[in-house]
Amino acid sequence: MAQNLQLRPVDLARPHGLSTQAVRNYEEAGILPAADRTPSGYRTYTPRHAQALHAFLALVPGHGHRTATAIMRAINAYAVEEALTLVDRTHAQLLEDRGTLRAVEAALRDLAPVARERADTFVGPLARRLGVRPATLRKWERAGLVQPRRDRRTGYRVYTAADVRDAQLVHQLRRGGYPLERIAPLIAQVRSAGGVAPLESTLHDWHARLAARGRALLAGAAALDAYLGS
Incomplete structure (x- = not known):
């Protein structure tokens, strides 16, 4: 033409x-x-x-x-x-998104044992378990990445199994170099999915969207x- x-x-x-x-x-x-x-x-x-x-x-x-x-x-x-x-x-950006997906997959694999836990824990034991300072956990809480409840009698932070799961996922992604603002939507997705197992079922769709x-x-x-x- x-x-x-x-x-x-x-x-x-x-x-x-x-x-x-x-x-x-x-x-x-x-x-x-x-x-x-x-x-x-x-x-x-x-x-x-x-x-x-x-x-x-x-x-x-x-x-x-x-x-x-x-x-x-x-x-x-x-x-x-x-x-x-x-x-x-x-x-x-697409390459970075692929890296994020790989990091999430790796973190979720590490989270599998945590998802089966039932006992509550406190800030000190959880900090020692993750190898971070209690102040770091409190910083993550201020950012909305972990949401421990407060014991009514003592006022201490109490971390449920889901809180431990969230903290470990944050820890894994922080070790991978991801800033808190990029981790927040991933944690929200874990919570909205109802845990690790339902979120894992969405990873295939995530791969498909990137492809x-x-x-x-x-x-x-x-x-x-x-x-x-x-």
């Missing part, structure tokens, strides 16, 4: 199930290059605009709408290095490369 062929907004919109207004919005957002206008003021597009739209829609599943928009804006502003840096960042995102990044890269070569 010749690049000087004139296309209407509907010609870009229809193959993707979009409205013509969406195409105009994408142009105004810088996702598409600026369109020429007819003497009567109507927008006219070219196959290059169609490639830009295809590239953007291919980028969204892997990068998300915001990053995909930033990539296309950079490309259309001839800032190719900036666009490729954004692509690299998403790939780096799907990796494939989406490949598809987006192919479409972006085609647009860059147009």
